[in-house]
Amino acid sequence: MLAELRGLNEECGVFGIWGHPDPAPISYYGLHALQHRGQEGAGIVVTDGEFLRAVKGEGLVNDVFSNGKLEKLEGKAAIAHVRYATAGGSGIENVQPLLFNSTTGSLAIAHNGNIVNANRLKRSLEQQGSIFQTTSDTEVLAHLLKKSRHTSLEERAKQALKLLDGAFAFIILTEDEMMVAQDPHGMRPLSLGKLGDAWVVASETSAFDLIGAEAIRSVEPGELLIINDQGLRSERFSEPAERAICTMEYVYFSRPDSDIDGINIHSARKRLGIQLAKEIQVEADLVTGVPDSSISAAIGFSEATGIPYELGLIKNRYVGRTFIQPSQDLRERGVKMKLSPVRQVVNGKRVVMVDDSIVRGTTSRRIVKMLKDAGAKEVHVVISSPPLKNPCFYGIDISSDEELIASNNSVEEMRELIGADSLSFLSVEGMVSAIGRTDEGKNCGHCLACFTGEYPTPISPSTKLPHEKELVR
Numbered sequence: 001m002l003a004e005l006r007g008l009n010e011e012c013g014v015f016g017i018w019g020h021p022d023p024a025p026i027s028y029y030g031l032h033a034l035q036h037r038g039q040e041g042a043g044i045v046v047t048d049g050e051f052l053r054a055v056k057g058e059g060l061v062n063d064v065f066s067n068g069k070l071e072k073l074e075g076k077a078a079i080a081h082v083r084y085a086t087a088g089g090s091g092i093e094n095v096q097p098l099l100f101n102s103t104t105g106s107l108a109i110a111h112n113g114n115i116v117n118a119n120r121l122k123r124s125l126e127q128q129g130s131i132f133q134t135t136s137d138t139e140v141l142a143h144l145l146k147k148s149r150h151t152s153l154e155e156r157a158k159q160a161l162k163l164l165d166g167a168f169a170f171i172i173l174t175e176d177e178m179m180v181a182q183d184p185h186g187m188r189p190l191s192l193g194k195l196g197d198a199w200v201v202a203s204e205t206s207a208f209d210l211i212g213a214e215a216i217r218s219v220e221p222g223e224l225l226i227i228n229d230q231g232l233r234s235e236r237f238s239e240p241a242e243r244a245i246c247t248m249e250y251v252y253f254s255r256p257d258s259d260i261d262g263i264n265i266h267s268a269r270k271r272l273g274i275q276l277a278k279e280i281q282v283e284a285d286l287v288t289g290v291p292d293s294s295i296s297a298a299i300g301f302s303e304a305t306g307i308p309y310e311l312g313l314i315k316n317r318y319v320g321r322t323f324i325q326p327s328q329d330l331r332e333r334g335v336k337m338k339l340s341p342v343r344q345v346v347n348g349k350r351v352v353m354v355d356d357s358i359v360r361g362t363t364s365r366r367i368v369k370m371l372k373d374a375g376a377k378e379v380h381v382v383i384s385s386p387p388l389k390n391p392c393f394y395g396i397d398i399s400s401d402e403e404l405i406a407s408n409n410s411v412e413e414m415r416e417l418i419g420a421d422s423l424s425f426l427s428v429e430g431m432v433s434a435i436g437r438t439d440e441g442k443n444c445g446h447c448l449a450c451f452t453g454e455y456p457t458p459i460s461p462s463t464k465l466p467h468e469k470e471l472v473r
Helices: 023-033 118-127 138-147 153-162 206-211 248-253 265-279 295-305 328-338 362-373 411-418 428-435
Strands: 012-018 041-047 052-058 077-083 098-100 107-115 166-174 178-182 191-195 198-202 214-218 223-228 231-236 286-289 313-315 339-341 350-355 378-383 422-425
Touching: 012 023, 012 107, 012 166, 012 178, 023 041, 023 077, 023 198, 023 206, 041 107, 041 166, 052 107, 077 107, 077 166, 098 138, 107 118, 107 138, 118 138, 138 153, 138 166, 153 166, 153 178, 153 223, 191 206, 198 206, 248 265, 265 295, 265 428, 286 295, 295 350, 339 362, 350 362, 362 378, 362 411, 411 422
Parallel strands: 286 350, 350 378, 378 422
Antiparallel strands: 012 077, 012 198, 041 052, 041 077, 098 107, 107 166, 166 178, 178 223, 191 198, 191 214, 223 231, 313 339
16 A cells, blocks of 8 residues: 555665675666665665775665766675665665774675664663764664674674664675674565575565576574675574564565565465455445555455456556655645546445555545545445554554554544445454465464564663654754
């Protein structure tokens, strides 16, 4: 669904490649496949074995790397990042990868996730003399690496990563190696692949498809990969905790052509729609999905119920990302810019509108109104996930519980607020069952905190939400 209009936003996307003669152009294409995960900024850092060089800026990938900027990035390896600001504010200083230079060597860091104990760690580091240059929690890791007394970067990384709580997928680049780390719960997606003799890592396997790489496996929870000219080596900085990947990756965030733990996203969403059809009863003339992420679930719902699927809503793909707009009024106006009902399709019909989630309810209310203004006789809203009742502390910009419509209203009250003729949600059990099992036959393990309030890591009363956090004031 159009999360940018609802206050539900992707966090970031990371990409890395080692051992390729053209790492910057490959990273550029990799970032294109991850552009949906962040539109506020993009960057690439390359190593030639002696120096790290960076190009980054605010805006979309095409804009940041225009006018031949990639030509100055020659080398053998690169890491790259697309950003939507969660921890820390906007601004070029926060665009990643963050690059740090010192007399003992340079390093760059790209990060997807949110470190929930970053403020506490920052205060401790400042007491030891650290001076922070950004408002990003990613910088905390750089200071921890430099403060460590271990001689090797590998041991410094293991020590630093053990101090972090929360969700994180890191790629670290130095002049002569690349390191990849996944948090002990595996809360953020991160995959390993191969492009010829080069190793690649990315937030989503769709990036591998675009560059012609082969997906090998997911990076394991608590795993630390060391990649250099000698090859790849797997170490552990932590024993794996109970697997808890963000369920919203399957429901909304990831591209439908990506796989996580061997589970295809489109297929999982289609099964969510099929499960919805098992759990609810509705009489209607047609089913339509809210573009884009809800279309797979809508197809599954249609096939399971026998109600025809129709293209009742059209997405305008030439309108900018309206979540960047600062006011709620502009977000609301953005709905009409983004979506249009197909009047000839919905006029006089009972419509099932399939969506992936409801956050504030603003967009759902406007889409329902658009469909009814276009002549829909009835609009039945079915959601392919349970009600979002709790804020996310792990890098997804899910608002405080005061702003979440499901935190303060019953399903019937929400139905009235959005103006639908009926409103139904998928059960938690149905969602987990429909997503399915990994290619090894195991339940993939879920973070369900935004639905159930049960957080995989400790959350103290002082823990800040991602959009509230500012490490430098």
